[in-house]
Amino acid sequence: MIDRIKQLEQISRKLEPLPSERSQWNKAVQEYADKFLDEFNPNTTFVISEEMGRAIYDFPIEETGKSIEEILDILKDNVDTPNLNPASGGHFGYIPGGGVFTTALGDYLAAVTNRYTGIFFACPGGVRMENLLLRWMCQMVDYPADALGNLTSGGSIANLSAIATARDYKGIKAKDIEKCVVYMTHQLHHCIQKSLRIAGMSECIVRYLPMDRNFKMNPEALNRQIEADLVGNLIPFMVFASAGTTDTGAIDPLEAIGEIAQKHNVWYHIDAAYGGFFMLSDKLKKAFKGTALSDSIAIDPHKGLFLSYGIGAILIKNTAALYQSHHHTASYMQDAFTLEEEPSPADLSPELTKHFRGLRMWISLQLLGIAPFKAALEEKVLLCKYFYTQVQKLGFEVGPQPELSIAIFRYIPDETDANAFNLGLIENFKKDGRVFLSSTTINETVWLRFAVLSFRTHLAQVDLSLTLLKDMVKHHH
Structure with a gap:
């Protein structure tokens, strides 16, 4: 048995490359990245391709490894060339992607150090870092000092988190769902309907409100509709406003909607996935007046902060409500809950294990400044x-x-x-x-x-x- 263990150790040690191997791989990957940024990226936004990356299937996963050069060639021809290049300055489609270079440095370090930032006990500094970033965003949207939220993979999970929190905070039970009403316009991002479905709310009533000629929600129509629904013994549950729609970039009248939501005690959620970071600019912030009245806001650092894909955020004014919906204790984690100075992301999110995604945002803001x-x-x-x-x-x-x-x-x-x-x-x-x-x-x-x-x-x-x-x-x- 000892011989077999030693034999397996020899093979498994390949998982820890030698310093010389590391340096060779690093060099090859860095050259590839530089070439992409300096040569391909400035000139190419869309490449029509017959093959569409089909050779990925002709490059099987085998018992032994292949050379970094061979692997990067396959990557270049099949993944990084065909179709849309979201890192390009010529990308004016959808909501263009980011790809600020510093993101890669943060992700590289997060992957090498492999810190687990879900729980304060495991990585107090990492949890403080992510919570600091969330509080910085909360301050930007005029939320109180005790508001928090969570760094998500993007706007979809951010919106889902807000819906689940609102559902539980409002005490909605399965038997109530058919009487629950949500309010939105046809310009709201489709991930909201998807999130409602995933959150078990697909049977609720959706009221699509009329818009003005600039595709903004009509607040008076919202007020009339809520009043009619109350008379009809329904449960006005959630109103969704957009702070920058995907189609036209319209910002709904956030303040007027907020006042109506407060009057009728309806959870008010703003989807600012695309538009939110424009609030960093004093010149542009005026257009977002009223964010302080909302209960939750979704915002995407991989959009308006230009970071690479994979980092969104949900900001929630009532941190206790977010915690009620998302925390759960397990006996095997009993050692971890003794010294909590900061709320742990795992208690405020559907995710337990996750990438240390705050590092890419923190390192970018620290290196470049605002x-x-x-x-x-x-x-x-x-x-x-x-x-x-x-x-x-x-x-x-x-x-x-x-x-x-x-x-x-x-x-x-x-x-x-x-x-x-x-x-x-x-x-x-x-x-x-x-x-x-x-x-x-x-x-x-x-x-x-x-x-x-x-x-x-x-x-x-x-x-x-x-x-x-x-x-x-x-x-x-």
Whole structure:
């Protein structure tokens, strides 16, 4: 038996690479990353691909390992080249991704040190770091000092956490669900409906409220609807407002909605996944007046703070309510609960084990300071306004004046169907590959979306997209 143990040890020790091997792998990976950032990324936003990464299936997982060079080649051709490159400054589709380089440094260190930051006892400094970041965001949205929340994988889990907390805080039982009413507009992000379903609330009544011509919720209609539902013996449960919708970047009248929610004792949740970090700028914060009235806010550092994908946040004013919904004790954890100075993330979240995702945010803010983030956010808003003005000069029809960094626009050709024509423009952008736009359909009308949120987007990329649009519609004049 001892011989067999020693024999297995020899093989299993390969899991701990020698310093020389580590240094070779580090060097190869760093060269790959630098090449991506310096050569591929600046020039490429979309690559039409026949194969679409199919060779991943021809590269099996085997008993013995392969060389780092071979592995990186497969990665480059099959994962990092085809289709959409969200790290590009030419990415104007959906809500553009982040990818600030410092994210990678934080993730690298978090992975190497493998700290478990779910429980204060295990890593007090890491828990303090994550809670510090949450309190910093709570301060930004005008929440009280004792508010907290949790760092999540993104907006979907953040919204789910808020719904579960509201459900339990309001004492909603299975028998009540069919009488519960939630209020939203058709512009609210679809992850809310998905979260309601996952939280066991899919049988509740959804009231879609009318909007004004700028796609913002009508507060008077909300008030009338809640009053009618109370008369009808229903349970007004939750109102959802958007602080920056995905389609148009609209901000609902947050303060008016908050006052109505408070009056009727309805849980008020704001989805600020995309728009929230614009509040860092004193110039832009005015548009978000009323966040202090909400009970919970979802906000994504991987959007407005430009970090790489995989970090969202839920901010909850009533920390005790969040704790009631999410904490659970197990006997095998009894040693861990003796010295709690700070609330543990595992007690405030559906996740127990998780990546130490706060480190990427902390290291980025510490290395760079807040100033460049604020400047980038203000720059994106101005670039969007500039695009909105210029695209009209090219003969495009536009939607509402952009409030944040999303504009919608469309071209109306003389003889062909406008919806088909605008979808055709999207295809042309894909073929060109330098810039990527997406489309949306509102009331059966196809609109093109110009969403500026990549920290790498500057005037040059916006001008390029205008030039491309100009060339594409030239023969229609």
